Amino acid sequence: MLQVEALVAGWQQPATPPVNLSLAAGEIIGLTGPNGVGKSTVLAALAGRAQVFAGRIVRQPGLRLALQTQDVPPVDGLPLSGRELLLLTGASPQGLPPWLIDRLDQRLDRLSGGQRHYLALWAILHAPADLVLLDEPTNNLDAAGVQHLTAHLHDRARAGAGIVVVSHDAAFVEAACDRVLRLEAGDGE
Structure with missing residues (x-):
């Protein structure tokens, strides 16, 4: 599905240091390493947002991609509900935890930061994509949110998606990822 x-x-x-990785459908890879080594930049390059200075990215033809960044879009004053957000991305609410399914019709700016x-x-994660790129997805989540996310990452991978996750959360990476690539300044192996 993806060869870097x-x-x-x-x-x-x-x-970034030189990075080599391959990702098959149904696989979850974690990218870890110290701050500033370029983990988020690698995701941005995979999504076609950052400049490629050397090397190459080979994507399966027709690959559909979904990217979650650490940037939080401003929603204050935006009359958009959770249900409408899911409709915009093509994601289904099926499988959401009870603590969030009950709030789908509320405006996003009325939800807590963790709920949003x-x-x-x-x-x-549930948009119609073959490759899902997640940048620090456990930020702002409580333990129940991290546990639910981990389970649904595995569900999404079993459904055929390839997933690349950037995270400093070692327990989450251990529980969620099939393989881990640790980036270090100067190597990328």
Whole structure:
């Protein structure tokens, strides 16, 4: 589904070590490493948002992609409900936890930060995509949210999606990922 060979990516200048990885349908790969090594930039390059300075990215033809970033879109004053967000992304509410399913008709700006974050994650995770890229998905989630997310990552992978997750949450990476690639300044292996 995805093959990355000696990828060096960045914005105005290179920001990552050379990265090599392959991802098959149904597989979950974790990207870990210290702050500033370029994990989020790798995701941005996979999504076609960051500049590729060296190496190459080979995607399966027709690959559909969903990207969750750490940026929180402003929703204050936006009259958009959780249900409408899911409709916009093509995601189904089926499988949402009870603590969120009961709030789907509320405006996003009336939800807690954790509820809004989880709903946005759900919208990305369950959008019609073959490749799902998640950047620090456990930020702002409580233990129940992390547990629910982990289970649904596995469900999504079993349904055939390939998933790449950037995270500093070691317990989450251990529970959620089939393989882990640790990025270090200067290597990428």
